[in-house]
Amino acid sequence: MFLTTVNSTLPKIVAVTLTLFITVFASATFAEEKEFAEQRVVLQISDSDPFKQTLVLNVANNLIKHYGPDQVALEIVAFGPGLRLLFKENSNDKRIQSLSASGVRFSACSNTITAMTKQLGSPLVLNEHAIKVSAGVVRILELEQKGYNLVKP
Amino acid sequence: MTMMMRMTKKKMTCLAAGAVMMGGVITTTNAANWLMLQGTEPAGSAPRAKIWGFIQTQYQKDYSDANANNQYVPPKLIGPGLTSQSQFNVNRARIGVRGTGFPLDPNVNYFLLAEFGKNAITEAASGAVHVTDASITLNHIKGARLRLGLFKYPGAEEALQAIHVFDYINFTNVTNQLLLERFQSSISVNDVSDVPPQTLPAQQSLNGFDRPVGAFRDVGLQVFDTFGINDWEHSYAIMYGNGNGLNDGDNDDNKDLYVYLSSERVFDGQGPRREGLKMFAWHQTGQRSFDGDGDGQVEEYDRDRSGVGVKYLQKPFRFTAEYMTGEGMIFNGPDKPTFGLVPPSAGNPNHPANGLNQEASGFTVEGGWYIPGTKWEIDARYDIYHRLEGNTGAYELEFKTLTLGTQYHFNKKARLTINYEIREAEAVKFGNEPPPPPNPNINLKDVDNRASIQVTHIF
Numbered sequence: 278m279f280l281t282t283v284n285s286t287l288p289k290i291v292a293v294t295l296t297l298f299i300t301v302f303a304s305a306t307f308a309e310e311k312e313f314a315e316q317r318v319v320l321q322i323s324d325s326d327p328f329k330q331t332l333v334l335n336v337a338n339n340l341i342k343h344y345g346p347d348q349v350a351l352e353i354v355a356f357g358p359g360l361r362l363l364f365k366e367n368s369n370d371k372r373i374q375s376l377s378a379s380g381v382r383f384s385a386c387s388n389t390i391t392a393m394t395k396q397l398g399s400p401l402v403l404n405e406h407a408i409k410v411s412a413g414v415v416r417i418l419e420l421e422q423k424g425y426n427l428v429k430p
Numbered sequence: 431m432t433m434m435m436r437m438t439k440k441k442m443t444c445l446a447a448g449a450v451m452m453g454g455v456i457t458t459t460n461a462a463n464w465l466m467l468q469g470t471e472p473a474g475s476a477p478r479a480k481i482w483g484f485i486q487t488q489y490q491k492d493y494s495d496a497n498a499n500n501q502y503v504p505p506k507l508i509g510p511g512l513t514s515q516s517q518f519n520v521n522r523a524r525i526g527v528r529g530t531g532f533p534l535d536p537n538v539n540y541f542l543l544a545e546f547g548k549n550a551i552t553e554a555a556s557g558a559v560h561v562t563d564a565s566i567t568l569n570h571i572k573g574a575r576l577r578l579g580l581f582k583y584p585g586a587e588e589a590l591q592a593i594h595v596f597d598y599i600n601f602t603n604v605t606n607q608l609l610l611e612r613f614q615s616s617i618s619v620n621d622v623s624d625v626p627p628q629t630l631p632a633q634q635s636l637n638g639f640d641r642p643v644g645a646f647r648d649v650g651l652q653v654f655d656t657f658g659i660n661d662w663e664h665s666y667a668i669m670y671g672n673g674n675g676l677n678d679g680d681n682d683d684n685k686d687l688y689v690y691l692s693s694e695r696v697f698d699g700q701g702p703r704r705e706g707l708k709m710f711a712w713h714q715t716g717q718r719s720f721d722g723d724g725d726g727q728v729e730e731y732d733r734d735r736s737g738v739g740v741k742y743l744q745k746p747f748r749f750t751a752e753y754m755t756g757e758g759m760i761f762n763g764p765d766k767p768t769f770g771l772v773p774p775s776a777g778n779p780n781h782p783a784n785g786l787n788q789e790a791s792g793f794t795v796e797g798g799w800y801i802p803g804t805k806w807e808i809d810a811r812y813d814i815y816h817r818l819e820g821n822t823g824a825y826e827l828e829f830k831t832l833t834l835g836t837q838y839h840f841n842k843k844a845r846l847t848i849n850y851e852i853r854e855a856e857a858v859k860f861g862n863e864p865p866p867p868p869n870p871n872i873n874l875k876d877v878d879n880r881a882s883i884q885v886t887h888i889f
Contacts, residue, residue, distance in 0.1 A: 325478075326477070327472070330475050331475075358533075361474045361534070364473070366474055366536050367473060368472035
């Protein structure tokens, strides 16, 4: 009886523990979710055009200015050629740092990182504020499911 | 809910549109000095190939009078042809491409630019297109970037700055004569001769050179970098080059050395119009091979140039001051490839009228006022150049010009420039009357004012 109870409860305990672990892990990697934010926006950058880098940062900045840092949950997801925005030596690093300080999150696509590392022949060094996600497009879908609006400047 | 989403999307669209406009205002050019602007690309955001260029088209009118024999000398005519006193011209039409060939690696970038306009670069080659810049920069070593190829050597602000943002139409006398190097066609004084002043239309070309001017460029390698400390930016550059300008290869084994230092307190902005207070000093040294005494043996003549300056820009005001000196290879006008100003000096390198071993100096001060709330800018510049001032200075020539100008900025990439130059030129040790030959004032006393208008469009 005891064993039966343990057998039926164990998967639940494991599931709860895993959920807690994932939640804690997620909060350790990404900046804290703004649960009471008025707006939730995910900005996509996947273009090689340098102007798009400026543009996506401008949009993020405008959203922060308009709603205030606490009222907008904002994440920039970079994949494909757009990942260059999150290179460590990108000339926009100061703007990224400033936006990060306002709570903006930056996601870097691991698939792109792998592909670019292969092309480059050496490890890719990313901005310290960039968080690796398994796939940029998957991250966008996940965020949309959480109520985020996708904007592609 | 649907309405709220609609409103949300509408707000997003507006914000995105605002960002587009803001993006149009913010330039993506590297926020740095000329060394960095011309030699590097913004890391992580440079395109594979950015096509860019500019066109400058102008009209100039010279009001100088002919000498007593109805003849003209080059300062009274419009270049580069020196055949008339008024002229429409497309003086610059440059197109180029720059970027980083492999965008994942910000450590390598390139810069290529060609001149299609009609000026002293292309005039000598009968108007042919001429490459003005072709360089590769390797950024692998922090503090010691390496630029290789053909590009502007580090030096005076007026020469080093990008010409498409130059606030005047013509160069100052000192930059034009002391720094803009002319390369004589032959290496012997025996093979070239003075071209006498011409009546118009000229029977003989007053432009005695058939090679492009140096255009403040050289082929070689440069080590350079910029270091930011708080609001200050300190830069250095050391270049080693052929000393043969835009010309192919090297015409001798002598190489030129260029050294440049600058410190700038950065106020605001980025790109070519960044606001700040910059102080700079530079020196260049080299030798030129020339048979200046006509004995059939080529001699080596030193060519040294040095300068210091300061530039302040914080809108609505701009101020620049530069002082520079030169020793050796002092240019004495396009009709004198012999470097001799008057007949007895040709073939005699130590004659006070021969520029081969002579000295010169000059300075320029200029300022601008960007009229607040308008697209207009008012400019004024004064420059003075003392040519052949060394030794006894017996043949010293003094060129003084006050340039009054205005600019109307149609937009950030297009502007109209209007200049009026009040000019004086004089051989200071000679009187005007009576003019015993060879008195340079025979031709210099009637050098008069010049008006010019130019439209620039950068793309």
